[in-house]
Amino acid sequence: MMNKKKTILSALAAGLTLSTVLAACGGGDDNEGASNGEGGGSEAGDFKVAMVTDTGGVDDKSFNQSAWEGLTKFGEDNNLTENEGFKYLQSSKQADYQPNLQQLARDNFNLIYGIGFLMAEDIQTVAGQFSDNNFAIVDMVVDAPNVASITFKEQEGSFLVGVIAGLMTETDKVGFIGGVESDLIKKFENGFKAGVMAVNPDATIDVKYAEDFNSAEKGTAIASGMYGAGSDIIYHAAGGTGVGVFTEAKNRKKNGEEVWVIGVDRDQYEEGLPEDVTLTSMVKRVDTATYEVSKQTMEGNFPGGEIIEFGLKDDGVGIAETSDEHVPADILSQVDEYRQQLIDGELTAPATDAEFEEFMKTVE
Amino acid sequence: MNKLGLNRLLIPLLSILMGLVVGAIVMLIGGYDPVRGFTSLFNGMLGSPYAIGETLRAAAPLIFSGLAVAFAFRTGLFNIGVEGQVLIGWVAAVYVGINFELPMFLHLPLALLAAMLAAAAWAFVPGFLKAKFHVHEVITSIMMNYIALYTTNSILRSVIGVTNERTESIRETASLSSPLLQELTTFSRLHWGILIAVLAAIVYYYILQRTTLGYELRAVGFNKNASQYAGMSVNRNIVLSFVISGMFAGLAGAMEGLGTFNGMTLSASFTGVGFDGIAVALLGANTAIGVVLAALLFAGLNIGGLAMQLGANIPSELVKVIIAAIVIFVASGYALNYVIEKLKGNRKKGVEKK
Missing domain, CATH: 3.40.50.2300 (Response regulator)
Structure with a gap:
């Protein structure tokens, strides 16, 4: 009995060694092949x-x-x-x-x-x-x-969608929902707030962070609170959490409420369908x-x-092409003016809380 | 007895082979070249010092999570909560690694111990619920995974103070990383954890096979009622089994926290180390040596799968198909084995009757 076990074990061991050796050989060959290929490749520029x-x-x-x-x-x-x-x-x-x-x-x-x-x-x-x-x-x-x-320069694109929100809000109240509070998301928040304030200093802006990029439930809950308290436009920079914001907006629109979402990172027009709740999107052109x-x-x-x-200058950020679906032409032309000012450096979109404070002094 | 031993080796080996065949078929269907695919897969596993280093690196946590699952299996329990215990162990190790200032010979063992104890405490809950209220451990341990995931994220934010998704790096005195091993394997992340993992496999064998405790645990696994009748405390053994299983799981987390990453990142999803442990334990037939070998295989497949993307343009997901196929074949292999044994048994009885 012992003997048989031993034979099996040694057979196994031999098998393993063999396969290792084979694999190693295969490896050697292939590596050589690959490096030859590379050599040829780089010579060709x-x-x-x-x-x-x-x-x-x-x-x-x-x-x-x-x-x-x-x-x-x-x-x-x-x-x-x-x-x-x-x-x-x-x-x-x-x-x-x-x-x-x-x-x-x-x-x-x-x-x-x-x-x-x-x-x-x-x-x-x-x-x-x-x-x-x-x-x-x-x-x-x-x-x-x-x-x-x-x-x-997310703050620049966010500034432009802030201008749209500031001009289009009918309740003078807009919301911002961030994913996780960090320097990066602060750029979205401050740019947006500055854009709203630049065109509508009377507006109030409700800012909340979900502390999660992947929680649609939290997005729905926060959006529900914001819309309930009178905001009619919400800009989200919250990844998957933003999906919940869209859900809430769609439900309210079905019940006849006039609410909007501003999308982020890419054109989120389709996320707003079929109730059509996407006002515009802040696109970030990673491509x-x-x-x-x-x-x-x-x-x-x-x-x-x-x-x-x-930034705006390099077409790295901007507003979505589908913005003209819901945003009237006269507002879009104002957005264009701000865009030009930001590009020319006449205006700087704030990225941090401190910069936003500074910006507010210029508005007042 | 011989036949049984033979089957225990044959079934896993055949399953691996058949899993690879399934992989080859999927490659062919997908329009990829299986020869090129497997060449780059094996190269990525073992073809260079770097590949070997990464394979060993990835094997360390899998050995631990495999041992954790196997330990519970051997005592008749399903610990599906290894994933959560890994996370808890990970966060505990990183906490100690960052916040304590000690010489290495104290710091590193303390961080490992913290991982073991935290995860053991976590595993105690389903064990206790099972022993005290007969709540099925599969349900509780699965649910504990989710609690663990969100609890660790919360601890990372509030206790450790993560602001940018990742903790700061742990102090070097708590790190398993080794410049020597990294140099030997040309920049892999190989660390000393693999040695601890092999040691743990020996401890696993020793506890189960050479101690009274292990004997009792296995007895409870074989037959609860008989064990009770023989005067063993079944409830105590259930809780103990979960606690020890949790200790192995916690060390799997420590491998990642103190070895591979030297820190921890906020995560919205599971690491997979704990779930892979189930597959490792199954393929390794819950034996110490089996778990080590199976962990090496799965670790190698995972690492080799990455090389397959570059070498043969095959998506690394294919490796998951192969692993899943192996697991299915192993599982159905045992079923087949069971049927064969049953048939043989019946035939024998028939012969005896005559």
Whole structure:
């Protein structure tokens, strides 16, 4: 009995060793093949760009998707083939960020994007390990010579939707719902408040944070409170929590109330259907950013160590194209005037609480 | 007896093979090249020092969560709450790692101990409810997962003071990270945790097979009524089993908090470490060595799956299909085994009768 057991065990062990050896051999061959390919590739002057998604995945209808659309457009414009010249790797958990970034670096991608501020730590680490590769991170600042930090002037886009809200509110009361209170979401809040105040100093603005980006229930509850207290327009910067804001607005509209939601990050017109509650959206063009930075890098001007801010001027933020559905033309032309002032620097949209205080002094 | 031993090895091995075959079929249906797919999968698992490092790194928490599930299994209990216990252990380890200032030989053990005790306390609840009120442990332990998820987020915000989604890094004196191991494996995140995990597997074997406590626990698992009749306290053993299982789970969290991430991030969803532990325990047939091997396999598949995206343009989700297929084959394999044994038993009885 013992003997048989031993034989089985040793057979197993042999099997394992064998498969390990085989795998290792396979590995060696393949690596050589791959590196040969790369050699040939870089000699031809090929440019390779890739991005690592966060756990939202590439089809999140938001951030990651937008970034990938930018890369796809870049690839098509420059005759790159997908998977060879431009590529994305998905992360299904947080632990995947680092291996994904590292394997792209090992495979000699010229520019590697980490999408989302959750990847900051990993980009920092990997950029230190692979100092010859170029990296870029969206929505966060990473201080390293080979990392470009891409941020957006959300306050400028938020200012414009604030102007719309300030001019269109009939109750002189509007609301803002943030996801989690942080420097980033504060930019949305302060820009919005400033926009409202610039055109309607009598308006009151109800500001609440859900402390959660993924809680539709909380969004519904907070929106219900705000609409109940008289706000007729709510701007949300709350990701998945914002879904609840739309739900509440739709229910009220069904009952004949005249309420609106202002969407965020991309055109959320469709989220408002069929009751049609989306007044406008503050769009954040992550695709523009990934396109532009890829282009600069390919031309040899990688903005390493820099913080690149995409604002109204670069079409990095703005209002959704579908805004003319519900916003009258005369208001849109006022929005255009403010847009021009912001671009020309005659007006600065506040990003922080302190800047908002300053801004209010100028209004009064 | 021989046959049984053979089946215990054969079924998992066959299941792995069949799982891979299913993976290959799915690749073919999806229009991918299975040869390229598996080559890059195996490269990503073991093809380089880096790959080996990452595979071992990912295996450490899986060994612990696998042991946690297996320990409860062996005593006739289903601890589906390992996921939540992992989170609680993780947050406790990180709390100690950040807030205490001690030399390493005290700090690291203290952080590990905190993870064990916190998770054990968490696991005590379903154990106690089962023993005292006969509430089914599957229900309570699953629900405790959700409580754990939101509780840890709340603790991270209010107690540890997270403002930007992630805690600050733990102090180096509490970290399992090793520059030496990282250098050996060219920048993988391999840390000393894998050694602790293997040690834990030995402890697991020792408790169950070599102590009176283990004997009692297993006896309760085999037959509650007989154990009661033999004078063992079934209720005490149920609670103990959950508490010990929770300790293993807590250490899985410590592996992530003190080793892989050196901190913790607010999360809206589960880590999956605890749920994967169920699969690991199943494939490992609840034995110490089995759990270690199964954890290595699943860790390797997960890490190799990432390489498959780059090497063969195959989505890494495919690896989840393979793992799921393996689990299904193992589960149905045991069912098959059961049927075979039953048939044999009947035949024997028939022979004896004649």
